[in-house]
Amino acid sequence: MDGTLLNSEGSVSDVNVSAIKNSKIPFTLVSARAPMEMSAAIDKLNLTDPQIGFNGGLIYKKTNSGFKVLDDKPLNMTSFRKLIKVIQNKFPDVSCSCYGLNAWYTERIDEGINYESKLTGQKATLIDFADLVDTKLYKIMMITFDLNLMEQLNQMLLNLKITNVSIKRSGDNYLEITSDLAQKSKGIKYIQDSENLIKKEMAAFGDGHNDLPMLTNVGVPIVMANAPLEIQQYGEYITKSNDDNGVAYGIESFLEK
Template sequence: MIRHIFSDMDGTLLSSNGHVSNHNVNTIKDSQIPFTLVSARAPMEMAETIDKLSLKDPQIAFNGGLIFKKTANELQVLRDDPLALEDIKSIIQQVKTNFPSVSCSCYDVDHWYSDKNDAGIKYEAALTEQKIQIIDYDTLFSHDKNFYKIMLITFDNDEMEQLNTFLLNLQNPNISIKRSGKEYLEITSKKAQKSKGIRYIQALEDLLRNEMAAFGDGHNDLPMLTSVGTPIVMDNALAEIKQHGKFITKTNDADGVAYGIKNYLKK
């Protein structure tokens, strides 16, 4: 008996247009199994899906850097692991100096910031329908805020590989560097892991490993997929991700989450 389902969003629950289908919504609701989104996204980018699914359970943002509940009037933080301010300042400065064409932005719990509205920002805004706040980074970091994610976007595969290598060579023990789609590189606290968020909910609800299932498609989903008894991987995932799935479901554009619930979890 599956008592809780965890699901990645982009490339998994959401179709390529960035929205959850009515078929996925209806199937998840009909299953009556508690459902948690586990995403690299910020809470504000998860809000539409949370509302469509009428989710009341804890949700996991920033690859596990923030566990929260969304109510009608507020966002209740249950646990968080923000980036150290000195780390985020240093990384953004080094990226801007060494990779000036890479789109660079960052997030606190409620807002998305950049110092310019470039092609990467416009691409992300079209996908998530969020509005960027343009602000000088020196001004931004002078405020007393917690920041949870740096998002780097490039459409050049060679530049992405160089950027990834550059960041890994910094050997910063406080950060986690994850690819999320071929255009995205996301930096969170080393303490931020999707598996950590799952363990929090597992303890909260007294769940056994074999009572949990998860859907995912990317490298940043592996800690989640390996934390549950029934890992289900999307057909649009890379081969190295598929080998971690107990089942392979349909693609995200073919409502693979709904198919997996009906065929692998409810039978």
């Protein structure tokens, strides 16, 4: 969603909405975001098909009564506690929060939390992470605007070599941790199997490193113009940027031609 369907202001343009609705193509959002952060886009696009959150850690449908879980891969809580301890002890200046199905948790409101709240329109719940022992969690999110600190954090966590987690940058300022079973490719496979599709019948739009498992598992990978060059090489097509209605352009130019 971010950097792809959403523009820099964090919204879906009317041009993208119109193109998606008029295409009549079944459309699934695949995002590192939580369901509550995807909800507005789902409603705006009138999506009724399964959606994929937490980089594939959660497959769900949005219903009138909430989010119906179809498949999920939550974090291992022993690994969660180990990671949180390292992050808080070694990197106290990094903004750290985590997500359950219906809530966003943090121990303090800081610059990173305020930044994310403004971007997504969500409000974080203040809580002691130790109290989440019986809560199913899907993602740890860290934010820092110090790129050197981000690199140090990333390397430190990778050096822990925790085998049941996936640690990925989702932007210059974001580092996110999910279960190692949470992969966008697994979400794509779920859709493929449930709809009896073959690879060449599937297309995907992406712009970041965490999109590569998705882009390499569809027949028509479309990469945004705002994506790094190392990501663009994975696209069969390069569409316009997210601020220039690249999803709409891609649908009309490459999928409906």
